[in-house]
Amino acid sequence: MTGALGLSLSGCAGFLVPAGEGEPEPTSRAPYRVHADKLPTPFPTVSAPLPDRPPPPSAQGPGPTPSAGRAGCPSSGVVVDMGEVQAALGHRAVGLTLTNCGSEPYRVKGYPSVRALDDAGDPLPVPVNPGSSYMGSDAGPQEVLLKPGGTMRSLLAWVSTPTGGDLVEGDALEIAPAPGLEARTFPLEGSDVRLLDELNMTAWRTDPAR
Numbered sequence: 001m002t003g004a005l006g007l008s009l010s011g012c013a014g015f016l017v018p019a020g021e022g023e024p025e026p027t028s029r030a031p032y033r034v035h036a037d038k039l040p041t042p043f044p045t046v047s048a049p050l051p052d053r054p055p056p057p058s059a060q061g062p063g064p065t066p067s068a069g070r071a072g073c074p075s076s077g078v079v080v081d082m083g084e085v086q087a088a089l090g091h092r093a094v095g096l097t098l099t100n101c102g103s104e105p106y107r108v109k110g111y112p113s114v115r116a117l118d119d120a121g122d123p124l125p126v127p128v129n130p131g132s133s134y135m136g137s138d139a140g141p142q143e144v145l146l147k148p149g150g151t152m153r154s155l156l157a158w159v160s161t162p163t164g165g166d167l168v169e170g171d172a173l174e175i176a177p178a179p180g181l182e183a184r185t186f187p188l189e190g191s192d193v194r195l196l197d198e199l200n201m202t203a204w205r206t207d208p209a210r
Helices: 002-013
Strands: 078-082 086-088 091-100 106-108 113-117 128-130 144-146 151-159 172-176 184-187 199-201
Touching: 078 172, 078 184, 113 199, 144 151
Parallel strands: 128 199
Antiparallel strands: 078 091, 086 091, 091 151, 106 144, 113 172, 151 199, 172 184
């Protein structure tokens, strides 16, 4: 039995081979190559229109220059302003300024238009006289073609002591560049300023009253 088993094993030994021997060798393949003439046609491109964009600021050039504002300028093109009231020995005086706030030259010759008002805004019976006063002399009207932005001056004066005569207490002064033009109202503050006897004013001039 042992001899038969040995014979059988020896017979089968002729069919045993080392690993890899006797097996078919793998077929070698050439590397994958693609010729240029075999490439597929490229996909078509679609050019979508881009939205219009404004040019950069540097390419646009300078923008329009904003027009100079003239807020508060009356339709006449001239406006009046009042300074601070000055006092001297019972006399009071205040400087008035006429300004051409428009865009065209304005011819000026004459005196301001002034009225004293009460606390209700009604005119008071206070005389208004063109001419000189204790606070300044009047050189008379000066005819000037006032350019835009140009100014002229006048001096308004009154007496605030009982020695000046009958006094009226005013609450404000209504002042216009000339009769018939737009007026502005300026309040009078302080009891020593609000007492008025009469108002004396110098003509509009480019040089201040002396």
